[in-house]
Amino acid sequence: MPGSKKYLVLGKYRNFDGAVKQKIGKDQRMRKSTCFWRNSTIAKICLAGLIGYYASPGNGAKTVHAEDWRQFRGGEALSINATSKLPATWLNSESETLPPAAWRTPIEGSGWSQPIIVGDRVFVTTAVAQKGGKPKGMAGGVMDPSTMGRAAKPKDPVAWKLICLSLSTGEIQWSETAIEAIPAFGKHASNTYATETPAASDDTVYSFFGAAGLLTAHDFQGKLRWTKTYEPQKINNDFGTGSSLLLADNAQASERRLLVQRYNEESAILACLQADSGEELWRAERPKGSSWSTPILWTNQGVKEVVTGGQGSVIAYDLLTGQERWRVNGLDTSFSCSLVADSSAVYFGTASPGSRAPIYAVGAGHVGDLTLSKDATKSDAILWSGTKSGAGMPSPIVIDNNLYFFGNTATCYDKLTGKELYRKRTPGGTLVAGCPVVAGDRIVLVNEVGDVTLVTPGSEFEFREFKAPRDSNATDAGNEPNDSKGAASGEQSTLVGRDEVFWATPGIANQSLLIRSSDAIYCYR
Secondary structure, eight states, X not given: OTTOOEEEETTEEEETTOOEEEEOOTTSOOOSTTOOEETTEEOOOOOOOOSOSSSSTTOOSOOOOTTOBOSGGGGGGTTEESSSOOOHHHHHOOOSBOOOOSEEEEOXXXXXXXXXXXXXXEEEEEXXXXXXXXXXXXXXXXXXXXXXXXXXXXXXXXXXXXEEEETTTOOEEEEEXXXXXXXSSOOOTTOOSOOSOOEEOSXXXXXXXXXXXXXXXXXXXXXXXXXXXXXXXXXGGGOOOOOOOEEEOOSSGGGOEEEEEEEOSSOEEEEEEETTTOOEEEEEEOOOOOOOOOOEEEEETTEEEEEEEETTEEEEEETTTOOEEEEEOOOSSOOSSOOEEOSXXXXXXXXXXXXXXXXXXXXXSOOEEOOOOTTOOOOSSEEEEESSOOOSSSOOEEETTEEEEESSEEEEEETTXXXXXXXXXOGGGOOOOSOOEEETTEEEEEOXXXXXXXXXXXSSOEEEEEBOOBOTTOSSOOXXXXXXXXXXXXXXXXXXXXXXXOOSOOXXXXXXXXXXXXXXXXXXX
16 A cells, blocks of 8 residues: 555554554664654654743743652652642531532543642643543443453554643643554553553653553653663553553752563563663563552662562562562562552552452561561561452552551551551442542542542541532543643533543642543642
């Protein structure tokens, strides 16, 4: 077909009519947006810089806030932002309905990546499919027998994009397509092709698309700084990818480290990159097996560690060298959620169908193989452990002496002993899929229909539930590209659409709470 459009297939490229023509090496580069291929030569990526570098036009200086939310779960904050307060109208109101959002901006495509915040900029990723692509909730996805088994291999291209919005107004400042290609593998109906959360330093935003095998670094104007390609990840049962980037930030750009976890059915590699250049500094391999967790940073005996959860084990590595510091084996499952830590211990719990749903507290000050002996529940290194208590998707949080897990239930443990303090049904009886975040002195939970529960930390389950205001007249949730302004201009409703699903983790910074659905981002302040 002369002049026919050609799309990249991850590992291959094909004509628009679907005929496979040639194998493409994983280290070759890909052209932005349309991925046209001419004369069997791969065009160079060249992304045009747009607006949005400064917090205010003509300012001439970047505005950076100490309370920024720059990566998944806030990075080392591990879901806690003590300085950003919830709206006073929430805490003082007697209403059971959320007040109107400051703005609602539709986001084209779909993605469960968490919105991240740097000053007045909000960064989010999305995957735009030519057909379908909108994720389903628990009833229509996970619990539907038709979604079981391997997903059908996609035949149509997907455009992976990075979007920058204004935190003040919700206006889209720019949108850059990293790659448009036909995915190598399918995904579960409830997952997306843009589930990995980006990470940002003072001047660079990093995006990882595990299904595409592409890692990019853009400046705040949308201009590409560097890119790195990997093999697309083959995930167990075609559930799709989910591990986000981890940025170990530093005032010196040369000392910034970017951690990329790729644990899948073909290999399990943690790579540490020099964030400013993309150069790989070290890599650590473990037995293959899929995992959807994101690494965490933890200081143990004065050593900064990268702690990872994978199939059958938790392993910690020295951030500077990649040398293994300690491990806990003997877990009969992998990780959908991530770990949490404080100065005294690393805490984790995980569960999958048929597993014992283990939960552990690993004390600081230990190195080596910390695996428990048979039938033991604790040791010098393992403060306590248990079974039938692990979490599903939401990652745990630790506040003072209490450890919290959420999902279909809300569970609180004494972090020192592992004693269960309470186990209650999640308010509303609806799944919480995204991770909890802490704003000021409240734990914020967003369930899959957009309702918000505020939990007061403590040994008793005290909460307030707010129903999301819904558009009863909506025939569709929207999911249309917003090339214009967002809600602040009055052009967009702030009501929740009938079919919207909320599985993304909220972002909280600069007195603003960002909640992402399958269709839009809502800002409450």
